[in-house]
Every structure is written in C-alpha cells, then in structure tokens.
Amino acid sequence: MAARGRGALARWAAVGLLVAALVALPSVVAALPADDVDVPAAELRAAVLASAGVGFSGYAVSAGGLALPVSERLTDVADLFSDRTLVRVWWRGPEDHRVDVVTAAGETGVHRDPGGTWTWDFEAGTATRGAPASLALPTPPDLLPAALGRRLLSEATDDELSRIGARRVAGRDAVGLRLVPAEPAASVGRVDVWVDPASGLPLQVQVFAEGADLAALDTRFLDLDLAVPPADVVAFTPPPEATLLTAPDTEGLIAQAEERAPDVRLPGELAGLPRRTSAGVPDAVGVYGRGVTLLAAAPVPGRLAGGLREALTASPDAVTDALGTRVAAGPLGLMLVTPPDGPAYVLTGTVTLDALADAARRLPGAAS
Numbered sequence: 029m030a031a032r033g034r035g036a037l038a039r040w041a042a043v044g045l046l047v048a049a050l051v052a053l054p055s056v057v058a059a060l061p062a063d064d065v066d067v068p069a070a071e072l073r074a075a076v077l078a079s080a081g082v083g084f085s086g087y088a089v090s091a092g093g094l095a096l097p098v099s100e101r102l103t104d105v106a107d108l109f110s111d112r113t114l115v116r117v118w119w120r121g122p123e124d125h126r127v128d129v130v131t132a133a134g135e136t137g138v139h140r141d142p143g144g145t146w147t148w149d150f151e152a153g154t155a156t157r158g159a160p161a162s163l164a165l166p167t168p169p170d171l172l173p174a175a176l177g178r179r180l181l182s183e184a185t186d187d188e189l190s191r192i193g194a195r196r197v198a199g200r201d202a203v204g205l206r207l208v209p210a211e212p213a214a215s216v217g218r219v220d221v222w223v224d225p226a227s228g229l230p231l232q233v234q235v236f237a238e239g240a241d242l243a244a245l246d247t248r249f250l251d252l253d254l255a256v257p258p259a260d261v262v263a264f265t266p267p268p269e270a271t272l273l274t275a276p277d278t279e280g281l282i283a284q285a286e287e288r289a290p291d292v293r294l295p296g297e298l299a300g301l302p303r304r305t306s307a308g309v310p311d312a313v314g315v316y317g318r319g320v321t322l323l324a325a326a327p328v329p330g331r332l333a334g335g336l337r338e339a340l341t342a343s344p345d346a347v348t349d350a351l352g353t354r355v356a357a358g359p360l361g362l363m364l365v366t367p368p369d370g371p372a373y374v375l376t377g378t379v380t381l382d383a384l385a386d387a388a389r390r391l392p393g394a395a396s
Contacts, residue, residue, distance in 0.1 A: 062201045063194060064193055064203060065194070065201075065225045067191075067203065068191070069190055069191050069205055070186045070189065072225070073184060073189060074228075076178055076181050076205070076221065076223055076228050076230055077182060077228075078228055079174065079178065079227060079228035079229045080121070082119075082174075082227045082229050082254065083119060083120055083254070083256030083257060084119050084174070084254050084255070084256075084257075085116075085118045085119065085253050085257045086116075086117060086198065086249055086250070086252035086253055087114065087249070088115050088117060088172055088173060088247065088248065088249045089112060089114050089115070089247070090112070090113045090171040090245065090246070090247035090248075091111075091112045091113075091245070091246045091247070092111065092112075092244065092245050113171070114129070114130045114131070115127050115128060115168050115172070116130055117169075118262050119172075119174070119257070120257060120262055123140060123141065124140065124142075124259075125140050126139045126261065126262045127172065129168050134150060135151075136150070137150070138167060138168060139262060139263070139264035140169065140262075141264075143159075143160075144157060144158050144159045145158040146264045146266070147275070148270075153267075153270055154273055155264075155266035155267075155270040155271070155273070156273040156274065157274055157275065159275070171245075172247065173230045173231055173247050173248055174229050174230050176230070176233045177221045177223070180207065180221070180233065180235075180320050181205070181221060183318045183319035184207050184319055184320075185210070188207055188208055188209060188319075189206065190206045190208075191203070191204060191205060192204035192205065192206045192220060195232075197222050197249060198231055198248070198252040199251070200224055200252065202222035202223055202225075202231045204220060204221070204223075205220070205221045207219040207220075207320065209321045211301065211317065211321040212300060213299045213300055213301060213317075213321060213323070213380060213383035213386075214379065214380075215238055215356070215360070215361060215378050215383075216235060216236070216237065216320045216378050217236045217238035217239060217359075218236050219234070219235050219236070219320055220234045220236075221233050222248075229254070231248060231249050231252070232247065232248035232249070233245075233246075235320075236359075237358045237359040240358070244359055293311070294311075294312070294313075294392070295391075297316070297390075298316045298325060298386075299323055299379055299383035299384070299387040300383075300386075301317035301318075301321065301322075301323055301379075302316060303315070303316050312326070313326045313327075316387075317377065317379075321378055321379065322377045323375065323377035323383070323384075324377055325373055325375050326373065326374055327373055328371070328372045328373060328374050333366070336364050336374065337353060337366075340353045340362060340363075341353055351363075351365060351388040351389065352365040352366045352388060354375075354385065354388075360378060361375070361376065361379050361381055361384045362374070362375070363375040363381075363384040363385075363387075365391055367391060373388075373391055
C-alpha cells in the first residue's frame with residue numbers, strides 16, 4: 029500500500045514538473061525571431077476556416093482573466109475562463125478527437141466521437157456521457173487555439189480584418205491576423221489570431237476587451253506535431269469498473285423555463301443586433317449578432333434566478349436598477365433581468381453594459 033502511495037506521489041510530482049516546464053515555454057520561444065509571409069488577410073482567414081480537417085497532436089495552454097460572477101452550478105465554466113488550463117490534445121477531426129486537461133492533481137480526458145463525448149476522470153473513476161447539443165456550456169476543447177480561432181473568424185468580413193506581422197508560437201513561424209468587430213454594441217476591442225501559414229492552423233488566439241492592453245483570454249500551443257494521431261489514442265471505451273454518469277441537460281433546464289412562459293416571444297432585434305436562426309434552439313431563447321459580437325437571452329427558472337442574482341450583486345462593479353442587475357467581466361457582460369410582468373431572463377454576451385441595458389428594455393414585460 030505504501031509503495032503504491034509513493035508511486036502515485038512520484039507520478040504527480042512528475043506531472044507537476046511537466047506543467048511548470050510547459051507553462052514557461054511561451055516566453056522563451058516568443059523571443060526568437062519569426063519570418064513573415066506576404067499573404068492577404070482575407071486569404072489567411074480562408075486558410076484558417078479550411079483547417080478543421082488538419083490532424084495534429086500536442087500541448088496547449090489557455091489563460092483567462094475573466095472573474096465570472098456565477099453560481100456554484102457553473103464553477104467549472106468560471107474556472108475555465110479565469111485560470112490557466114494546460115491540455116494535451118490529439119485531433120483527427122471535429123468529431124474525432126481527445127483533449128486531456130492536465131493538472132498537478134490529476135488528468136481528465138474529453139473524448140469526442142460522432143455520437144457525443146465521454147469525459148473520463150481517472151482519479152474518480154467516472155465516465156460521463158454527453159450528447160451533442162445546440163446549447164452547451166464551454167469545455168476545454170472549445171478553447172483550443174485551432175477551434176477558437178476558426179469560430180471567431182467564421183463570420184468576419186474583409187473590412188474587419190488586417191495583417192499584423194509574425195511571431196514564434198510552439199517553435200513555428202506564425203503570421204498574425206487581427207479582427208476588429210464593426211458592431212457598435214461590441215465589447216471586444218480586437219482579436220489577434222496567429223496562424224501557421226502552411227496548414228492554416230491557428231496557433232495562438234488573444235481576445236482583448238475594448239481599450240485593454242492585456243488579453244482577457246490567451247490560448248496557444250506550446251508544442252505541436254502536424255500529423256494525424258492514431259485512432260486508438262482518441263477512441264474511448266469505459267473500463268468495466270468505471271462509474272457511468274450522464275452529463276446535465278442544459279437544454280432541458282431551458283425547456284422547463286419555456287414551459288412556464290409559453291406565450292413569451294422575443295423580439296427580432298436586441299441592442300441593434302439581429303436575431304439568429306438556429307436549429308434546435310427553443311423559441312424562448314434568443315441568440316443575436318454575429319462573429320465575436322454575440323448576445324444571448326434565455327429564461328431563468330426561479331430556483332436558479334436567486335443564486336444568479338446573489339452571484340451578480342456580490343461583484344463590486346455590479347449595476348442594479350429597475351431593469352435588473354448587470355456586470356462586466358472583461359469583454360463578457362452578464363445581466364439578470366427581472367421584468368415586473370414576465371419571467372426572469374439572463375442576458376449574456378460580448379456586448380457592453382449599455383447594450384445589455386438597451387436589450388433588457390426590449391424584453392417582454394420589461395420596465396421602461
């Protein structure tokens with residue numbers, strides 16, 4: 029028993045040293061000179077969007093500075109955007125990949141297949157199955173530089189893009205592409221995407237709030253091998269001794285709130301942003317805007333509204349008035365709207381506090 033304990037201690041001591049070494053790499057590698065490539069911004073964006081099928085493996089780290097005021101049900105999401113997260117990734121495609129979150133205390137692997145995800149917590153011995161959903165909370169794979177870069181650039185227009193030179197990322201020359209959103213409601217000042225010109229793969233993504241010098245979110249590769257990883261490394265079958273769990277149904281919670289407000293209809297525009305049409309999204313949920321400027325409006329079940337209100341008002345920067353309570357965490361805005369003649373709604377997105385207030389006034393039953 030003692031030998032087993034010493035073995036586990038040695039294993040996690042080695043993991044801790046690995047974490048420290050990898051986190052220290054970016055500042056060393058970034059100091060090396062990089063060769064730029066004469067490629068237009070629009071052409072570079074097209075290469076990024078075509079890179080989803082590029083196979084690779086390696087380590088990546090994301091660092092967030094967003095102190096999200098959320099209830100205890102969303103602590104994992106808050107940690108993802110406020111802490112430093114180190115991951116090991118094997119990517120065969122958008123529906124065939126594995127991302128392991130590595131910490132000094134253990135590892136948790138997310139295995140994606142066409143039917144959904146398996147989240148394997150080795151230390152706890154639990155395997156959690158999650159189904160694909162049109163509404164889902166962010167997870168570590170969503171913050172991979174490649175995935176995030178493609179998503180943020182997917183709806184950018186040519187006049188929002190410009191080239192910004194080159195730098196070294198993960199031992200490779202990466203050329204820069206800057207996105208400055210055009211919407212007046214935008215709280216994101218700029219997004220810098222550093223791209224491997226040969227594969228189109230985003231190697232680093234930095235998101236800056238309006239007027240900020242430090243990135244609110246910075247995700248980058250530390251080590252990268254541009255080769256398709258073996259299928260057996262990505263595939264996952266729960267061990268016989270594993271405890272099988274099912275991931276929470278986010279859409280189910282919203283559907284319950286929708287049942288309590290079946291006659292509520294959201295407007296076609298909020299904060300100057302048009303409503304998007306998305307298959308599988310309930311009528312009571314509205315998603316507005318495009319690209320990096322998005323706003324979501326969703327009904328909040330009564331049992332969750334109280335906890336969210338408490339979390340928001342605990343922030344020293346919270347603004348509370350007749351419309352509700354709103355707060356900004358970097359470029360991300362959150363607001364709990366409590367209309368006198370309608371259900372409670374949560375507004376969240378990469379929009380300013382003024383835009384949140386304007387959106388709240390247009391919700392059904394809202395105060396003027």
